[in-house]
Amino acid sequence: MQIEVSGITKRFGSVLAVDGLSFSVRPGAVTGFVGPNGAGKSTTMRVMLALDRADSGQATFDGHRYRELADPMRSVGALLDAEGVHPRRSARNHLAMFAATNRIPDARVDEVLGLVGLADVATRRAGGFSLGMSQHLGLALALLGDPPVMILDEPANGLDPEGILWIRRSMRYLADQGRSVFVSSHLLSELGQVVDELVVIGKGRLLASGSLHDVLGTQGRPLVTVVSPDARRLGELIARTGAAVVVDDVGAEGGGVEGGGAGESLRLDVTGLDAASVGELAAANGIVLHELTPREPSLEDAFLRLTSKTQEFRAGEAGS
Amino acid sequence: MSALLRGEWIKFRSVRSPWVMIAVAVAVVVALLIAGIAVDSSKGRDPAESLAVSSTFVIVLLLVLGVQLIAQEYRFGTIRATFTSVPDCSRLILAKMIFGVAVGLVSALIAIAGSFVVASIVANSYGHSIPIDARLVETVSGYVLAAGISVALGIAVGSITRNSALGITAVLLDMFVLESLVTVFASEGLGSVLPFRAAFASIPATSIRSGLSLWFVAVLVYAAWAVGLAVIGTVIVERRDP
Ligand SMILES: Nc1ncnc2c1ncn2[C@@H]1O[C@H](COP(=O)(O)OP(=O)(O)O)[C@@H](O)[C@H]1O
Numbered sequence: 026m027q028i029e030v031s032g033i034t035k036r037f038g039s040v041l042a043v044d045g046l047s048f049s050v051r052p053g054a055v056t057g058f059v060g061p062n063g064a065g066k067s068t069t070m071r072v073m074l075a076l077d078r079a080d081s082g083q084a085t086f087d088g089h090r091y092r093e094l095a096d097p098m099r100s101v102g103a104l105l106d107a108e109g110v111h112p113r114r115s116a117r118n119h120l121a122m123f124a125a126t127n128r129i130p131d132a133r134v135d136e137v138l139g140l141v142g143l144a145d146v147a148t149r150r151a152g153g154f155s156l157g158m159s160q161h162l163g164l165a166l167a168l169l170g171d172p173p174v175m176i177l178d179e180p181a182n183g184l185d186p187e188g189i190l191w192i193r194r195s196m197r198y199l200a201d202q203g204r205s206v207f208v209s210s211h212l213l214s215e216l217g218q219v220v221d222e223l224v225v226i227g228k229g230r231l232l233a234s235g236s237l238h239d240v241l242g243t244q245g246r247p248l249v250t251v252v253s254p255d256a257r258r259l260g261e262l263i264a265r266t267g268a269a270v271v272v273d274d275v276g277a278e279g280g281g282v283e284g285g286g287a288g289e290s291l292r293l294d295v296t297g298l299d300a301a302s303v304g305e306l307a308a309a310n311g312i313v314l315h316e317l318t319p320r321e322p323s324l325e326d327a328f329l330r331l332t333s334k335t336q337e338f339r340a341g342e343a344g345s
Numbered sequence: 346m347s348a349l350l351r352g353e354w355i356k357f358r359s360v361r362s363p364w365v366m367i368a369v370a371v372a373v374v375v376a377l378l379i380a381g382i383a384v385d386s387s388k389g390r391d392p393a394e395s396l397a398v399s400s401t402f403v404i405v406l407l408l409v410l411g412v413q414l415i416a417q418e419y420r421f422g423t424i425r426a427t428f429t430s431v432p433d434c435s436r437l438i439l440a441k442m443i444f445g446v447a448v449g450l451v452s453a454l455i456a457i458a459g460s461f462v463v464a465s466i467v468a469n470s471y472g473h474s475i476p477i478d479a480r481l482v483e484t485v486s487g488y489v490l491a492a493g494i495s496v497a498l499g500i501a502v503g504s505i506t507r508n509s510a511l512g513i514t515a516v517l518l519d520m521f522v523l524e525s526l527v528t529v530f531a532s533e534g535l536g537s538v539l540p541f542r543a544a545f546a547s548i549p550a551t552s553i554r555s556g557l558s559l560w561f562v563a564v565l566v567y568a569a570w571a572v573g574l575a576v577i578g579t580v581i582v583e584r585r586d587p
């Protein structure tokens with residue numbers, strides 16, 4: 026099932042949560058929906074599922090809006106954040122009540138409980154479940170209708186590394202079966218190598234979309250990490266060359282400048298200028314370097330650069 | 346619609362609190378009827394009046410149950426999954442209301458049937474039988490219908506308030522304060538078409554005086570309140586993001 030999102034805009038009072046967002050999600054692929062916290066991922070997903078009413082725009086599943094789908098759980102499976110369970114209801118009954126409304130056979134309830142590894146606790150009260158078990162139950166609910174589309178909002182939340190691996194493998198498996206898997210995360214690294222396509226948003230707007238390589242095509246662009254007590258000045262100088270610079274507090278990273286005295290030491294992540302050029306630039310301007318490391322471009326770097334999570338230098342700001 | 350009703354039934358039967366409320370309601374009806382007969386054993390008290398005594402409590406309890414049936418979904422966060430499984434909220438609220446009416450009707454029937462069985466045994470032991478007359482039949486009919494409507498009305502209120510404490514407070518305020526004020530300070534006529542006045546007028550043996558002399562007209566007025574509030578609730582749910 027092909028998902029088309031076109032021009033969705035959603036306001037909450039004065040907050041513009043989603044701003045004219047358009048993208049598509051194709052079957053047979055895992056599409057990562059990434060952006061910093063507050064970027065509007067959950068809101069977009071709620072609009073797609075007709076839970077929130079968009080101010081404009083719409084989402085369609087093979088041309089149909091969510092509300093037009095008969096027995097929607099058979100077409101779209103959803104795992105949203107802050108999804109609840111009555112604490113005194115068993116996992117099996119929790120699923121059975123939704124299966125009933127969408128004409129899904131009761132036998133499927135036990136099947137999905139088995140799939141997510143909750144068969145042993147099927148009759149136990151869901152109130153006693155750990156965060157991980159609750160996430161698994163949420164995934165069971167999404168799988169209940171054996172839907173061609175899966176919409177998962179931060180499914181890795183609250184899971185241990187093993188659980189995250191399990192989620193990744195499940196998504197890969199579902200996509201390989203030809204389903205459209207649309208999954209959000211504020212950390213691209215959490216999704217890891219499992220995503221085929223990316224939709225990157227920031228402040229409700231589309232920043233980039235396409236295949237992983239198109240979006241994060243950092244090949245050929247050198248990546249360098251620099252630590253310097255005079256990082257701000259160096260950052261401005263580097264930015265003037267046209268390279269991208271993201272500044273990071275070393276202390277916050279737990280990096281090794283304790284005892285250096287200067288709490289000023291900052292780490293710069295430079296893209297588009299190689300280590301030699303950075304070193305020469307520093308020397309020419311009499312700037313001391315504590316570290317100068319060329320790095321392999323990672324997904325997270327490219328993602329951070331796209332979403333500019335941390336403070337970014339701009340050439341125009343030099344000399345302030 | 347039958348699929349939605351089955352879903353509501355599973356929701357209902359799979360937690361304990363609604364069963365507790367219904368058990369309490371049934372117990373109260375039975376206990377009051379028996380008490381009425383036992384206390385007044387010499388005369389053989391009118392069973393319609395004994396039934397009427399329990400009606401205030403039962404109606405309040407069933408209203409609270411109705412409010413809970415929807416407010417609990419908001420409280421525990423299952424409402425989102427409920428709406429993703431049934432995106433048409435008018436169908437969802439309609440299903441809840443129909444289910445609520447069924448719950449109220451069945452509970453009241455069980456309570457009344459049960460209490461008559463027990464009461465007959467008690468009455469027999471005193472050497473008399475329970476007189477069944479037209480007024481008793483009307484009282485039972487009105488009682489059962491009012492019980493069904495009460496649960497539906499509670500659901501309608503809950504769809505507007507989303508919160509059980511707020512919904513229950515609204516119901517109690519209206520029942521015990523607002524409607525009395527309107528009846529006393531505005532007009533008896535206006536007061537008689539308010540929901541709970543109508544509810545009690547639905548049960549001919551209740552002591553509350555009402556301008557609605559025909560019990561089945563009162564039933565219709567009470568039902569109209571439930572439907573009206575449900576329409577308002579549906580419009581609000583439609584506009585508001587869950
Ligand atoms: N129900 C709501 N009421 C008001 N503001 C909201 C609501 N939901 C989200 N927002 C705001 O909309 C923006 C986007 O939020 P959200 O979609 O949750 O982002 P994300 O899922 O990407 O972290 C945020 O600024 C958030 O505060």
Ligand SMILES: [Mg+2]
Pocket residue numbers: 063066067068106178179
């Ligand atoms: Mg979110």
